[in-house]
Amino acid sequence: MKTTFHLLALVLGFLAAACSSVNVEQREGTDFSQYRTFAWAETQVKTEGTANPLLRSPLAENTIKQAIESELVNRGIRPVETNPDFYVTTHLYIEEAERTVANPPGPSRFVNYPYLVRYRGVLLPVNYGFWYTPLNTGYRTETYKEGTLILDFIDAKTNNLVWRGSIADAVSNPARLGPEFAKAAREILDKFPVQERN
DSSP, X not given: OHHHHHHHHHHHHHHHHHSOOEEEEEOTTOOGGGOOEEEEOOOOOOOGGGGSTTTTOHHXXXXXXXXXXXXXXXXXXXXXXXXXXXXXXXXEEEEEEEEEEEOOOOOOEEEEXXXXXXXXXXXXXXXXXXXXXXXXXXXXXXXXXXXXXXXEEEETTTOOEEEEEEEEEEOSOGGGHHHHHHHHHHHHHTTSSSOOOO
C-alpha cells in the first residue's frame, strides 16, 4: 500500500511538472476596482520570434483579442475607444526550446532461468520463465516549439505597468495558434484580481 501511494505521488508530481503554469506580477498598492474600461494598445517590442507570418496573422490576433475582451467584459470591464482606465497589450513569441524526457521502455522480453529440483532422488530441470519490461534506459534532450503569451495592463493616467500575466507551453499545431493562445489568455485572466461577476 505504501509503495502504491509513493508511486502515485511520483506520477502526479511528473504530471504537475509537465503542465504549463501562469506567472503573474502586479504593482503593489494598485486598486484594481477602479478599472472599468480598457483600450487596445499595440506593442512596439519586436523580436525574431514575431517575424513568423503565423504570429502576424490578423485572424489569430482577433481570436486572441476576442477571448481577452470576453473575459474582461465578464468582469465588468468594457472596451472603449477614448479615455480608457487602462491599456491592454499582448506579446506573442514562438521559439525553440529544449526539454529532458525519459527514454521509452524497451520491448518486453521472456527470460528463462533453468534450475534443478530433486524429486525422489532424481534431478529434474525446471524452466522458470517470466515476461518483463526493462525500465527506462535514461533520459534524452529533445527540442520543441514553445509559445509564450504575455498580457500587459498599463494604467492610462500614469503609464505604469500595473499587471502582467504570462504563460509558456508547447505549440502542438502552428495552424491553431489563435485558438491555443486564446485558451492561454483565459488561463492567464483566471489570475486577474477582478473576479468574474455572475
